[in-house]
Amino acid sequence: MTRETRKSERLRAGALPDPTGVENIVEQAGDLAVYISADGEVAGISVNPDCPSLGCLDHWVGRPFENFLTVESKDKFDRRVAKMQADPDVTPRALELNHVDNATWEFPIRYTLHRVYEGGGMLLLGRDMQPIAEVQQRLVAEQTARERDQQRLRGEQTFYHVVLEASETPLILVEPEKGRIRDLNSAAAVLLGTTPETLSGSSLAQAFDGRKREELIEAMRSAAGSREARGIDLVARRNERDLKLYPEFFRAAGELFILCRVRPVDGEAGDSIEVAQVMGALFAAASDAIVITDGKGVIRDANEAFLTIADAAQLRDVRDTNLADFLVRGAVDTKLMLETASKQGRLRAYATQIASVVGTRASVEASVTRLRDPSGDFGYGFILRNTALSEGADAEVTSVVSEEAMKNVMDLVGTASLKELVSATSDVIEKLCIETAVQLTGNNRVAAAEMLGLSRQSLYVKLRKHGLINATADE
Template sequence: MKSFATPRTSLGPLDADAAAGLIAAAADIALVLDEAGIIRDLAFSNAELAREFDGPESWLGRSWVETVAKDSRPKVEAMLAPDPAKEAVRWRHVNQLSARGASIPVLCSVAPLGQAGRSVVFGRDLRPLSQLQQRMVEVQQSMERDYSRLRQAETRYRLLFQMSMDPVLILDAEQQRIMEANPAAQRLFGRNARRMPGRTLNEVFEPEDRAAVQTLLANVRSAGRADDVTAHLAEGGEAVLVSASTFRQEGGLLFLVRLSVPNHQGADLPEAQSKLLKVVEVAPDGFVVTDASAHLLTANAAFLDMAQLTSEEQARGEPLDRWIGRQGVELEVLLSNLRNRGAVRLYATTLHGALGGQVEVEISAVSVMNGGQSCFGFQIRDIGARSRPAVRAAEGATRSVEQLTELIGRVPLKDLVREATDAIERLCIEAALELTGDNRASAAEMLGLSRQSLYVKLRRYGLGDLDDQQG
């Protein structure tokens, strides 16, 4: 230990109070011990630390060894043992016991006081350092858990990439060089597959198709999506449907390009999927697939039977609301929920046949993506054969309260609620028209509706003369 060279000159005369202040300032805990190791005085750097040890009164007159944990007593005894040859001050980790019996880590050093064998114990509270170390351990464990999850996710997506039936390429967005190609893409390019990484995407297609592919990538990069394009491979001239999307990795933008052969789509369906298509075709419930604007693409035999059609050609390309819904707005409600939620279950409505027939149906629908375009699938179940009385009112009319009361216990609650809502809505509209002297603008304002919404409801319930729509 290197001491002051001229302490008497540099420090000047120090009285006991000044020495006590220096000792207290130099440590979080300072103990003054006699030659027997008994605590004669002590100081804490702050009141909170003093409360942890129940104040100074509980330590005065006790041996320092008695105030530490059992595992620290040999260290304290070694520090207090007389050793004339000892020159350097050695810091030791000691666990001091608090008033509640908890161990508080303290880094201690003993220095002789120079009077009658007394010594001073300097202690530094290690809890902030311990808490910092604990936080570092927790952060490290959290990072390891996150890293493990990332590795698992990478493994899953790598497996999906490798097992995809469609040829997929990953491109660098800046130079459009192929970074990776999945096994399906390697099979598509055959003997030239090994030379794929490092090539630009333009080299893959014939010159006359490269502009369309570049436009596709530019639209995807700026707008996030674009319509698929058809291009021909430079080697072999085979036509493929090109679609693309973007994603970020390590701060860079990458393209995910999917190539599909139009002539092969659906030709090599697995046996299980082929059986599923056969089951859908002969299922007793109607099944319909439409495009994003609800125009029919295909339908099974059960739907054709409910719609009173003789062939699928009669329905293909027609809007679905030609058959579904009573008033032309129900299908719009169904489609709105379908676009927002992706799926709709058990939507009750009416199906109108081409020859005037009418069937009560429940519709479950789902939205899916096919070739980069959305389409809708509808399962339509005939519920008119169920043993329950018809609860729908004639078009443009509602039931009275007495009629609704008679139906309690004989029809489902949801049908009663729908009919009751219609009855209340019609009564409110009639009352508003009567109070305003048939002024529809005032009636709409009174009901909190727009004039157009009021006209729709007037048509629905057959109220008033709708030829003149001026309120």
């Protein structure tokens, strides 16, 4: 169908009354012109020939305009038409609508609405927004890709720092042009007598005695360029340790860097690494249960022996739980051990009982030591030795004492009333219990009162009653 034929059809439809004048003006005023009759049908349509992306839309004529709008655009168009009908004097603002055609084709048009008073129709002059929408989509895609790349970059940086810090080899990353330390791990900082934060970004020459920046960089270039592994003898400025620097060149993102391995001349670092490995093996294979906690008694690590005595299948079953959960006397014992170790640095041979996750109990002798981790926070190390083997002998002694005590009580029968016998026996048992609690807590009377379920004042009264304390010492 030619352009003249379409003009004739629109003319017969009554949309554009003057094909030689008004129609040309309408076509040039926008990319798309739609005349809608009073009943909401498309009475005429004109597409600017300079906008071929819209294609031929003559099939809209005679059909409801809303058939070619998306759901949200229908509501938007109906509200705007209702507002124009309610107030004829209002000047309508531009309206952006999304059209649908041929089921899948969707395109945005920005319309200006104009009343046609004769016949009650409406003329919509539209500007094609597809080019702008495509630019916006490309912009969103570029922004999404950029955020994805930044996230990937942050992940790579995290991996880099984790691997660098986990390395037992002291490493320093240097920018050769400026002679500046780009990065280093804690192992290298320890050899230099400071922290990574202090040295990062500073001049490498400032970390050593008797070395100028140009001289040191030249020596590093010469050593790195040599086919043999050549080290540079240096002396750390902060702790005066004799060190050896082994530099190697590498290139990243077009820039040249030097990776330096640092080794002590006296070999202390190698010895310390070997000792750390041996201590780790000892921790894992020790027959006594070993537990590492934070300052509040929360378990951070434990060896296999503790998992066995606690009937736990694996470390994650006990990690992040408080040690008090595995003690029969719970928080009383934990508080006493932590307070004593905090004040004195250590606690030796404290008798307590472990309650496993299935409810079984085992008598242990606990030794506690106050620890300090690399971050400066304090924790505690517990060594729990199972005393089940020596319980048999203790039981025999207890049995003998119990039989002797019972015999003494039986000898008193007939010399005193039953009430007096029971009262005397209760006093003996009470005294024994108080003495045991005081002994277990290392004469910590607050902890002993908690262990016995007494108030502090009641404990002092009973101590005086049984002659375990006098008024002068109390004061």
